[in-house]
Amino acid sequence: MPIADAVKKAQESGSWIRKMFEEGAALKKQYGADRVYDFSIGNPDIEPPPAFHRTLVQLATEDAPGSHGYMANVGFTEVREAMAQKASRDHQVQIDGSHVVMCVGAAGGLNVVLKAILNAGDEVVVPTPYFVEYGSYISNHGGKMVLVPSAPDFDLDVGAITAALTEKTAAVIINSPHNPTGRIYPGRTIQALAEALRRHGAQTGRYPYLIADEPYREIVYEHRQVAPVLSAYEESILVTSFSKTLSLPGERIGYIAVGPRLSNKQEMVGALAYATRVLGFVNAPALMQRVVAQLTDAQVDVSIYARRRDAFKEVLDKAGIPYVEPEGAFYLFCQVPARRHGPAVAADSATPIDVQFVNHLKDHLILAVPGTGFGDSGYFRLAYCVDESIIRNSAGAFQKAMESW
Amino acid sequence: MPIADAVKKAQESGSWIRKMFEEGAALKKQYGADRVYDFSIGNPDIEPPPAFHRTLVQLATEDAPGSHGYMANVGFTEVREAMAQKASRDHQVQIDGSHVVMCVGAAGGLNVVLKAILNAGDEVVVPTPYFVEYGSYISNHGGKMVLVPSAPDFDLDVGAITAALTEKTAAVIINSPHNPTGRIYPGRTIQALAEALRRHGAQTGRYPYLIADEPYREIVYEHRQVAPVLSAYEESILVTSFSKTLSLPGERIGYIAVGPRLSNKQEMVGALAYATRVLGFVNAPALMQRVVAQLTDAQVDVSIYARRRDAFKEVLDKAGIPYVEPEGAFYLFCQVPARRHGPAVAADSATPIDVQFVNHLKDHLILAVPGTGFGDSGYFRLAYCVDESIIRNSAGAFQKAMESW
Numbered sequence: 001m002p003i004a005d006a007v008k009k010a011q012e013s014g015s016w017i018r019k020m021f022e023e024g025a026a027l028k029k030q031y032g033a034d035r036v037y038d039f040s041i042g043n044p045d046i047e048p049p050p051a052f053h054r055t056l057v058q059l060a061t062e063d064a065p066g067s068h069g070y071m072a073n074v075g076f077t078e079v080r081e082a083m084a085q086k087a088s089r090d091h092q093v094q095i096d097g098s099h100v101v102m103c104v105g106a107a108g109g110l111n112v113v114l115k116a117i118l119n120a121g122d123e124v125v126v127p128t129p130y131f132v133e134y135g136s137y138i139s140n141h142g143g144k145m146v147l148v149p150s151a152p153d154f155d156l157d158v159g160a161i162t163a164a165l166t167e168k169t170a171a172v173i174i175n176s177p178h179n180p181t182g183r184i185y186p187g188r189t190i191q192a193l194a195e196a197l198r199r200h201g202a203q204t205g206r207y208p209y210l211i212a213d214e215p216y217r218e219i220v221y222e223h224r225q226v227a228p229v230l231s232a233y234e235e236s237i238l239v240t241s242f243s244k245t246l247s248l249p250g251e252r253i254g255y256i257a258v259g260p261r262l263s264n265k266q267e268m269v270g271a272l273a274y275a276t277r278v279l280g281f282v283n284a285p286a287l288m289q290r291v292v293a294q295l296t297d298a299q300v301d302v303s304i305y306a307r308r309r310d311a312f313k314e315v316l317d318k319a320g321i322p323y324v325e326p327e328g329a330f331y332l333f334c335q336v337p338a339r340r341h342g343p344a345v346a347a348d349s350a351t352p353i354d355v356q357f358v359n360h361l362k363d364h365l366i367l368a369v370p371g372t373g374f375g376d377s378g379y380f381r382l383a384y385c386v387d388e389s390i391i392r393n394s395a396g397a398f399q400k401a402m403e404s405w
Numbered sequence: 406m407p408i409a410d411a412v413k414k415a416q417e418s419g420s421w422i423r424k425m426f427e428e429g430a431a432l433k434k435q436y437g438a439d440r441v442y443d444f445s446i447g448n449p450d451i452e453p454p455p456a457f458h459r460t461l462v463q464l465a466t467e468d469a470p471g472s473h474g475y476m477a478n479v480g481f482t483e484v485r486e487a488m489a490q491k492a493s494r495d496h497q498v499q500i501d502g503s504h505v506v507m508c509v510g511a512a513g514g515l516n517v518v519l520k521a522i523l524n525a526g527d528e529v530v531v532p533t534p535y536f537v538e539y540g541s542y543i544s545n546h547g548g549k550m551v552l553v554p555s556a557p558d559f560d561l562d563v564g565a566i567t568a569a570l571t572e573k574t575a576a577v578i579i580n581s582p583h584n585p586t587g588r589i590y591p592g593r594t595i596q597a598l599a600e601a602l603r604r605h606g607a608q609t610g611r612y613p614y615l616i617a618d619e620p621y622r623e624i625v626y627e628h629r630q631v632a633p634v635l636s637a638y639e640e641s642i643l644v645t646s647f648s649k650t651l652s653l654p655g656e657r658i659g660y661i662a663v664g665p666r667l668s669n670k671q672e673m674v675g676a677l678a679y680a681t682r683v684l685g686f687v688n689a690p691a692l693m694q695r696v697v698a699q700l701t702d703a704q705v706d707v708s709i710y711a712r713r714r715d716a717f718k719e720v721l722d723k724a725g726i727p728y729v730e731p732e733g734a735f736y737l738f739c740q741v742p743a744r745r746h747g748p749a750v751a752a753d754s755a756t757p758i759d760v761q762f763v764n765h766l767k768d769h770l771i772l773a774v775p776g777t778g779f780g781d782s783g784y785f786r787l788a789y790c791v792d793e794s795i796i797r798n799s800a801g802a803f804q805k806a807m808e809s810w
Binding site for chain 1: 406407408409410411412413415416423446448449450452453458461462465466468470471472473474475476478509510512513514515516517520521522523524538541542545546611612613614640652653654655656657667668669672673675676679680682683684685686687688689690691692693
């Protein structure tokens with residue numbers, strides 16, 4: 001019997017990230033894991049910090065009565081309070097636990113927020129390149145994604161975003177540090193965006209929500225600061241998780257925090273609780289809620305990612321592949337190099353150039369994700385969630401690949 | 406700024422269960438927890454079995470490298486294998502891990518299944534009384550719920566279900582043991598339903614999926630057996646969780662298993678994986694996946710629920726309140742008694758009789774859920790997920806309530 005048409009269609013186009021992840025698994029089976037250079041998926045391989053292990057064992061051992069039972073859909077009160085303190089520090093606002101809804105990772109949180117705010121046909125503005133799953137999250141709840149190119153340096157193009165706003169714009173989603181470019185948007189950019197949204201709101205009567213998707217906030221280099229969003233714009237909503245900060249992506253634990261000056265704050269928290277319930281999350285996993293509440297100051301050792309980044313830059317420099325300097329997150333967004341050795345690519349080729357190049361890399365057992373998977377076909381993404389030795393050992397393969405491209 | 410219209414509307418009508426749960430919390434604050442008889446929510450209060458605690462501590466202590474990272478959206482291979490063995494035993498089929506998709510509780514699993522199968526306007530048949538959240542789950546994914554009354558003894562009315570099938574029927578959802586009636590559907594009823602669905606499929610070319618929502622399978626009395634579904638009908642899908650079996654509702658862990666003879670099995674598992682991903686679940690929580698994989702034979706001590714049921718029956722018999730004999734689950738579905746002492750209720754009263762009676766009970770500090778919350782206004786539900794002493798102590802309050810009704 002049939003599956004849903006939309007699901008069938010979406011599966012055929014598929015997620016490039018997951019596709020490469022699965023092809024990688026097949027290649028490793030064929031050639032041996034140590035011969036495949038898999039830079040496809042952003043699956044943090046650094047172990048959670050020691051404090052995580054201690055807290056997990058402690059809470060598992062205590063196993064307080066009722067600790068695995070239902071709580072309010074928004075989460076445990078003391079956990080929400082801990083998250084509010086963290087969000088207050090990060091975003092330079094004063095919020096309390098009543099502003100927070102615990103969620104099943106940031107992906108769950110984004111679905112909850114979009115369910116809570118979208119009417120059929122509402123538009124959500126997303127700057128490109130972008131995490132391609134946003135498209136599914138938006139269409140899940142009847143919304144329409146409006147893609148807006150970023151500036152050439154991959155900062156937000158506030159002018160372009162402004163031009164894309166309409167009376168149907170329900171929200172703008174930003175992601176800083178950014179997947180796949182590693183950019184951190186400067187404070188002045190966030191301010192300019194806030195002003196543009198305010199102007200649009202004053203003109204149309206509808207102030208778009210600004211959704212800040214921030215799972216990489218703690219993964220930053222050279223002690224960079226990620227600009228606050230909740231303090232910059234009234235109608236803003238933070239969605240984040242501990243997947244990257246604590247290397248817990250499989251545990252699905254994160255939180256949503258609404259800005260202190262959101263116009264209908266209480267109604268919004270009610271709607272988020274409702275969406276959490278009816279989408280079937282019901283609540284964020286109980287044990288992990290209590291674990292992360294004790295770990296709001298902990299994080300993985302980012303210097304490991306920094307060393308890998310630097311090693312990778314060397315490899316790419318040597319191979320002659322240009323890339324965006326990552327300020328945060330753990331991705332290198334690289335330009336597809338000009339073709340020199342292989343046959344020239346016809347402009348009307350059905351296969352985008354980035355997909356061709358990624359396929360070419362795959363012939364050299366290097367796995368990357370084509371920029372097409374992020375709405376930007378001139379690029380490809382390398383995730384450095386792998387041991388530094390794999391990065392260093394890939395140098396020869398990259399050079400060989402370039403010699404025949 | 407606005408929240409979604411549908412969310413606003415749904416919140417206003419609200420879930421009666423959650424509403425009573427929250428009113429209960431307020432009453433307890435006012436009168437003291439020991440003076441309020443809260444039978445509103447099905448939140449298992451029996452602690453998880455000792456094997457759960459041992460396994461949790463063991464896995465937390467081992468904390469194997471990578472054990473909190475991403476895995477395939479469908480879940481860990483060895484966990485899926487363990488679930489397949491359990492489902493094979495329970496449903497008298499031979500399935501393997503490839504038939505299983507791990508999910509974030511049964512609520513998450515139902516959303517995943519409905520996302521995977523529903524096209525806009527597709528119909529899903531639900532026998533009443535019913536778990537009212539089904540309505541939200543179905544409308545989340547563009548479906549239309551078609552309610553069909555059950556037989557007077559709350560067995561499925563296969564004739565009525567058959568009459569409700571159309572060319573738009575995508576699925577029928579059944580729940581056995583049943584919330585709120587405690588009925589277990591006999592094997593012959595499942596067989597008759599399977600035959601009806603097969604006949605409908607042969608006539609129309611569309612065989613509706615039969616979705617078996619089974620979180621209460623292990624909560625049964627007098628060693629009753631819950632009839633298998635996957636072996637009875639080709640196009641059937643099992644959705645279940647460990648929320649009740651192991652008293653873990655806050656941890657959100659369950660699984661989906663597709664029948665071995667499903668016509669497009671591989672495509673279906675792919676669609677379920679996709680739906681798990683894009684709805685933002687991504688995967689079922691990693692640690693709890695590995696915990697439940699070791700506990701497929703464990704369960705809470707059901708005799709505790711049995712004693713409570715018997716105590717509650719005594720209380721209700723004394724008060725003169727008729728109820729359905731629970732064969733499984735932990736609810737008493739009671740008839741609203743005829744009014745004797747208070748003013749007669751006008752037939753055109755805006756407040757349904759069950760809501761009036763539940764409000765009357767609340768005046769005596771007894772919390773129940775009106776049958777309206779399950780689509781059946783002649784009844785109300787009492788959940789016995791509370792200490793036996795609370796049940797026994799409520800006897801006086803029930804009698805007083807009846808004396809002034």
